Amino acid sequence: MPSPSRPFSMPAGPWIGFTVVIALFSLLIGPRLFLSVGNLEVLLHEGTIPAIVGLGMLLVLISGGIDLSVGAVVALVTVVTMRVYASLYPSPSASLIAVVVGVSTGGICGLANGLLVTRLKLPPFVATLGMFGIARGVAVWIAERTTLAFPPGSTPGWVESLAKTSFANPGLWSLVLLAVLTAVLLHFTILGRHIYAVGSNEATARLCGVDVPRTKVLVYILSGLLTGWAGIVMFAHSNSGNPTLGEQLELDVITAVVIGGASLSGGKGTVVGALLGVAILGLIKNGVSLFNVPVEMQYILIGVLLLANVALNRWRRGV
Numbered sequence: 001m002p003s004p005s006r007p008f009s010m011p012a013g014p015w016i017g018f019t020v021v022i023a024l025f026s027l028l029i030g031p032r033l034f035l036s037v038g039n040l041e042v043l044l045h046e047g048t049i050p051a052i053v054g055l056g057m058l059l060v061l062i063s064g065g066i067d068l069s070v071g072a073v074v075a076l077v078t079v080v081t082m083r084v085y086a087s088l089y090p091s092p093s094a095s096l097i098a099v100v101v102g103v104s105t106g107g108i109c110g111l112a113n114g115l116l117v118t119r120l121k122l123p124p125f126v127a128t129l130g131m132f133g134i135a136r137g138v139a140v141w142i143a144e145r146t147t148l149a150f151p152p153g154s155t156p157g158w159v160e161s162l163a164k165t166s167f168a169n170p171g172l173w174s175l176v177l178l179a180v181l182t183a184v185l186l187h188f189t190i191l192g193r194h195i196y197a198v199g200s201n202e203a204t205a206r207l208c209g210v211d212v213p214r215t216k217v218l219v220y221i222l223s224g225l226l227t228g229w230a231g232i233v234m235f236a237h238s239n240s241g242n243p244t245l246g247e248q249l250e251l252d253v254i255t256a257v258v259i260g261g262a263s264l265s266g267g268k269g270t271v272v273g274a275l276l277g278v279a280i281l282g283l284i285k286n287g288v289s290l291f292n293v294p295v296e297m298q299y300i301l302i303g304v305l306l307l308a309n310v311a312l313n314r315w316r317r318g319v
Contacts, residue, residue, distance in 0.1 A: 014260045014276040017305055021280055025287030034290065045165040047282040048175050049074070049237070050253050051275055052230040054260075055182045056110075056223030057253045058274040062186070063219045064199040064266030065117065065124035070227045070253060071246030072135035073109045077102045077231025079139045082148040082241025085156075095156045102235065103228035109135055110224015114217035132250070139243035148241035155239065162236030171233040178226065183271040185222075195219060199266025255302060256281045259309050280305065 026034050033039065053070050060067045081102035088094035109131060116127035150159075162171045186192040194215045197205035206212050234245055260277025262269030281302060288298040 014273050014280070014309070017259060017280050017309060018276050018283075021283045021287070021305075025283065025291065029287060029290050034287065039286065039290075041165050041167060043279075043282050043286055044167070044172055045169060045237075046286070047278050048169070048171045049230045049234050050249065050256060050281070051175050051278045052178060052233065053227050053249065053253045054257050054274045054278050055178055055271065056226035057257050058182070058260075058262055058269050058271065059186075059195060059219050060124075060223050061254075061257055061262045061264065062199045062266060062269045063195045063216060064202065065216065065219065066128065066254070066264070067113065067220070067223055068125065068128040068250050069109060069113065069131035069135055070223075070230075071249035072132045072139065073106055073224065073227050074231040074234050074246035074249060075243050076109070076135045076139040076142075077105050077228050078235040078238065078245055079143045079148060079241040079243055080105045081232060081235050082150070083142055086148070086151055086154075089151055089154050095158060099232055102232050103225060106228020106231055107221055107225040110220040110222070110227070111217065113224065114220030117220070118213035118216050136243065143241060143243045145243075147243075150239065159236040159239065162233055163239060171236070174229065174233075178229070179271050179275060186271065191215070191218065196267055199263075199268075201267075252281060253278075255306055259306055 022035075053074070057067060057070065081098045084101045085094050085098035088097055113124075113128050113131050116122045116130070117124050120127075122130075158170070162169065186195065194205065194210045197208065197210055198212055198215050202212055235241065238245060256277035257269065257274045258264060258277070259280055260269070260273035260275070262274065284301050284305075285298055288295065288301070
């Protein structure tokens with residue numbers, strides 16, 4: 001059974017890309033503005049949600065799968081959380097129950113994805129694309145085609161805390177904790193070894209005694225729970241339950257994790273790499289905005305970086 005890569009080992013591409021992007025925009029915009037404390041707070045605030053979702057996507061990609069439903073699931077979580085909170089307010093337990101139900105919604109979607117892949121033998125692309133449509137449709141249905149707002153005067157303090165652009169934002173520190181836990185899971189547990197083994201060679205992993213279906217289901221559940229928590233953070237950031245949130249999130253997250261060194265064919269990836277990939281995309285979007293260049297340059301830069309990173313990795317492997 002193949003051993004997982006070390007927690008901090010990764011291709012040179014993510015580090016090179018990260019350094020180049022910082023140097024480029026610092027030169028164009030000026031380090032005093034681009035690297036100012038205020039701008040760094042904005043970068044971290046905006047990157048928290050894709051980074052949390054990225055941790056789950058990392059697990060899925062390492063196992064050899066993919067999840068196209070995460071953006072729609074985030075939107076569904078915001079709508080479900082608001083519906084539950086509004087129905088229970090002003091009960092003291094309204095916030096706790098709403099958060100638990102919201103995160104559980106993400107976990108249930110992840111479980112459904114895992115069962116579709118393992119029991120019905122659907123390709124992950126097809127299974128999660130179907131879940132994308134179901135989650136988005138259910139979100140619109142529950143929200144009754146509108147954006148759900150808090151009842152007047154009922155916005156809880158924890159929502160306001162998560163919405164603040166600050167280094168002390170609880171959402172940011174939850175990301176740090178979740179990143180550490182994900183790294184420990186991947187590199188120091190039996191389940192982590194099984195995830196890498198399944199992604200590297202599913203047939204060999206099965207011959208080595210790995211319960212492949214169980215491992216895949218657990219991966220999708222964990223990804224769903226992480227997406228559920230990202231939905232809670234999005235709920236706080238937007239101060240609403242909005243069925244249109246999360247559009248293009250899945251593409252951004254997949255791109256970021258691949259830029260960070262994960263392989264679409266499975267068996268490769270690290271937490272540090274995934275976070276670097278999210279940071280690179282965030283830096284590009286932020287730099288383009290500050291430099292007042294056409295938004296299409298953002299997509300061009302991200303596309304070029306993705307292609308260059310994948311090509312570099314293939315060249316290093318001699319493919």
